[in-house]
Amino acid sequence: MRDGFGRTIDYMRISVTDRCNLRCRYCMPDGVECVPMADILTLEESARIAACSALLGIRKIKITGGEPLVRLGCCRFVRMLKDTRGIENVTITTNGILLEQYVDQLVEAGIDGINISLDTLDGGLYKALTGGGSLKAVQKALERTLKACESRHIPIKINAVSLDLKDLAAHLGCGYEGPGWRELLTLAKAYPIDVRFIEMMPVGYGRQYRSLNHGELLRELQALYPGLEKDDSVHGNGPAVYYRIPGFLGSVGFISAIHGKFCESCNRLRLTSQGYLKSCLCYEDGKDLRQILRGSGTEEEKDRMLLAAMERAIKQKPMAHCFEHPEMMTECGNMVKIGG
Numbered sequence: 572m573r574d575g576f577g578r579t580i581d582y583m584r585i586s587v588t589d590r591c592n593l594r595c596r597y598c599m600p601d602g603v604e605c606v607p608m609a610d611i612l613t614l615e616e617s618a619r620i621a622a623c624s625a626l627l628g629i630r631k632i633k634i635t636g637g638e639p640l641v642r643l644g645c646c647r648f649v650r651m652l653k654d655t656r657g658i659e660n661v662t663i664t665t666n667g668i669l670l671e672q673y674v675d676q677l678v679e680a681g682i683d684g685i686n687i688s689l690d691t692l693d694g695g696l697y698k699a700l701t702g703g704g705s706l707k708a709v710q711k712a713l714e715r716t717l718k719a720c721e722s723r724h725i726p727i728k729i730n731a732v733s734l735d736l737k738d739l740a741a742h743l744g745c746g747y748e749g750p751g752w753r754e755l756l757t758l759a760k761a762y763p764i765d766v767r768f769i770e771m772m773p774v775g776y777g778r779q780y781r782s783l784n785h786g787e788l789l790r791e792l793q794a795l796y797p798g799l800e801k802d803d804s805v806h807g808n809g810p811a812v813y814y815r816i817p818g819f820l821g822s823v824g825f826i827s828a829i830h831g832k833f834c835e836s837c838n839r840l841r842l843t844s845q846g847y848l849k850s851c852l853c854y855e856d857g858k859d860l861r862q863i864l865r866g867s868g869t870e871e872e873k874d875r876m877l878l879a880a881m882e883r884a885i886k887q888k889p890m891a892h893c894f895e896h897p898e899m900m901t902e903c904g905n906m907v908k909i910g911g
């Protein structure tokens with residue numbers, strides 16, 4: 572379906588939980604005030620919304636959170652979405668801590684892509700940045716994921732928030748002398764996986780951190796690898812701009828929400844774990860679909876109300892974010908509440 576500005580909306584991010592087994596400094600350093608499970612949509616309710624969304628043209632779904640793999644039944648949910656008429660592509664974004672345990676089930680359920688969030692390859696800094704996470708666990712998960720996905724050609728991506736790691740390490744009081752963001756390039760060199768750098772957005776605790784400038788990162792990359800070439804092949808559902816480096820098995824991508832504003836091609840909706848449908852990260856406006864699901868009416872009436880509410884959310888999708896003017900943002904929640 573097209574929104575009020577003619578953009579085709581075909582992608583929805585579904586958060587299945589607001590809980591997480593890490594405490595990333597820029598996301599939920601002190602944890603979250605967990606809402607009772609009764610307020611979180613059941614997987615069946617989320618799948619029903621997904622089925623309605625497919626009638627409106629949603630074709631691609633990303634499962635997110637919180638940490639989606641802490642939600643019991645997450646792999647079953649992948650299967651439910653894969654069995655939904657109209658849904659063509661189901662992917663997940665995870666911090667990787669539980670991925671070694673679940674990757675075979677995800678693959679079995681039909682997952683179409685796995686994104687692993689990883690901001691540094693330094694174990695001490697990772698631990699400090701994530702509030703106690705084990706880099707070894709993520710590295711083991713990555714090895715296992717590479718094996719599990721290879722024969723089915725399931726794409727794996729690494730997502731790293733663009734941070735000045737040396738500054739951050741100093742701020743967190745850990746000794747880090749590494750090469751900064753460049754250390755993550757070793758993964759794209761050694762494995763057939765894309766490494767993407769994501770500009771820090773001024774959402775929640777993210778406001779306290781300054782993003783690296785992607786223009787500068789790209790210039791540095793070009794100086795390091797003069798053979799660098801733009802890679803125009805389609806890599807996924809989102810707005811990343813990719814580059815190939817001779818001798819590298821994977822590509823390097825940049826998602827530049829602030830300095831390379833891509834709102835004119837934004838194709839997404841977000842469903843929070845409590846069933847609130849948002850059409851832009853920046854604003855709190857949205858539709859409470861849980862109220863419809865759990866309200867009065869026959870099942871047919873509820874489906875009609877869900878469709879109407881989703882249609883309105885799409886039609887009312889704002890033209891653009893206003894991250895460059897944080898004082899104009901109306902969304903005050905953190906990434907976990909919104910569903911990152």
Ligand code: SAM
Pocket residue numbers: 591597598635636637638639664665666686687688730731732769770771772773774775776777778906907910911
């Ligand atoms: N727990 C999962 C994970 O870490 O991949 C899924 C949820 S997490 C909120 C999704 C992504 O959002 C992660 O890659 C995280 O680094 C990113 N993120 C969190 N806060 C952010 C912010 N303020 N700006 C940009 N990305 C952010």
Ligand code: SF4
Pocket residue numbers: 591592593594595598599636637638666688906907
């Ligand atoms: Fe958890 Fe992901 Fe937020 Fe880190 S970024 S605290 S892993 S939800």
